[in-house]
Amino acid sequence: MKKTAVACSNLALIKYWGLQDENLRLPVNDSLSVNLDNLRTTTTVDFSSVYTVDQVEIDGQKASGRPKMRIIQHLERIRSLKGVKTRARIVSKNNFPVGTGLSSSASGFAAFTLAGITSMELQLEEKVMTSISRLASGSSCRSIPAGFVQWHKGKNHHTSFAESVFPADYWDIVDLVAVVSNRKKTVATSLAMTSADTSPFFRERLILLPEKLKMIKESIRNRDFEQFGNLVEAEAFELHAIMMTGKPSYIFLYPETIQLMTKVRSWRKSGLEVYFSLNTGHNLHLLSREVDQSKVYQLLRKEGIKDIIINRPGPATRLTDRHLF
């Protein structure tokens, strides 16, 4: 039965970095994210006996190579839940550039998981669904629940799941994504992550993270934007510090990224409440309050940034009737 789901990408406020179990994709630490309502993947899945092979299309192109392989593996997981061999057709569309550090695999696998499971006529709790999605792409589990989401690292498949900790409308923050470059990353996040524990600072990070997670949750609970922004910005640098000091060492920052980070700090010095975050890529997330949104937008335009995506905390992954085929 043909089913379609829409999922938001998410921005990690506490990052997912390093695995305790590669096969089960169990992370070494809890992470916390916020869904981004304007970075979306829509995916239609149709499990049906009319197909003799699995067909996969992403953004108008027939999938191939590693991306296709990951999708087929996920189809196998969903089939094995029901113990059938039915083939499927999958068509997926992103409304934002992929491979530039905007986490299209998070929204992609979240939408795929919900559409696939529903197409298979299975009914699963959200918590179970996040665990299944996690197996395909770790951070995708955080795109399934709504708003601000915590991913519990867990100790096995069932205890490693994501859940909403604050709803999307809890806080009027805005994330402006400044697309400083559309160039694709030369190193995949999943590859860079395998060397997380080669950084001399990795162990210390793990020791201090639980306290940091507690503080960020507290800043959201109290809607304390200054505390929130400072913690989020520090966490972004912590991730890049781990990547730069690992073996091999990775530089994901672009010259344009550094330029803009420095600008953001100068704007803040002038009294504008704006902070930045980064994923494993070069495009910068600028976090501000709704009241300052247009000011931040105009400053970005003045810096020559043409491609700006405005996000508010986003909803859960949900079904829609607007099928892609």
Next chain:
Amino acid sequence: MKKTAVACSNLALIKYWGLQDENLRLPVNDSLSVNLDNLRTTTTVDFSSVYTVDQVEIDGQKASGRPKMRIIQHLERIRSLKGVKTRARIVSKNNFPVGTGLSSSASGFAAFTLAGITSMELQLEEKVMTSISRLASGSSCRSIPAGFVQWHKGKNHHTSFAESVFPADYWDIVDLVAVVSNRKKTVATSLAMTSADTSPFFRERLILLPEKLKMIKESIRNRDFEQFGNLVEAEAFELHAIMMTGKPSYIFLYPETIQLMTKVRSWRKSGLEVYFSLNTGHNLHLLSREVDQSKVYQLLRKEGIKDIIINRPGPATRLTDRHLF
């Protein structure tokens, strides 16, 4: 008696970052550097009863503010060694841009210390001289001995000193300084250093440093350039990781710095043995073997870098008869 000394600036291979005692300028860790023979300060000091006040001139300008205060304090130290109050005239010249992370205070206070002590007609061992220079500017103690120099952190004034561990001609490495920008730093190194221990990674750094120091010395002893370059590059990122993750967080990298770091790594991938290092600033040090020097130079020119300073391991701080007045 008028005396003139010439000192090299130095590049820290293991960085000096963080103080155990601010007044005595005792660092929290041992550091290791190499003198740079083409980044030089020449300083003439004349203690004489003809002067009624101390006169200080740097690069053709009368010194004022904080730089002058640090110099007067150092004059007081030298006077107190002999228990006199004789005033002095000091004239100092740098052959490179100051305030851009090329450590002019290292070469400056090293030359000043030797010229001042000699002008005062004192005879001191090199080891003692490094400790006195350290009081004025920590890293200046490393510019006094020749070649590759270790600064022992020590526990008090006398045990915190620098000494040569390999002579300048021990190894044919070349340091090409790429001056990506002449803009002056907005934050002084000494200020940024006071918040070293606010980084979540600082403690771990201190635990792992002794092993790293041992390995870098081993790589110099064996003239193992690959091991040497990898360790030096990792150490540069470690310093900047500490600065970026501190409170406040500092970004010393410029867009041009990131651009060039990425280039250096791509050149290395193509088989050229070149590594980078950074001090607390944006200008990049490119380390290579003598045999590759002209290749690295040409690649830098092709990148549009106009200002390139070529250094070999430099000599100790020494006296000269070519006085500046």
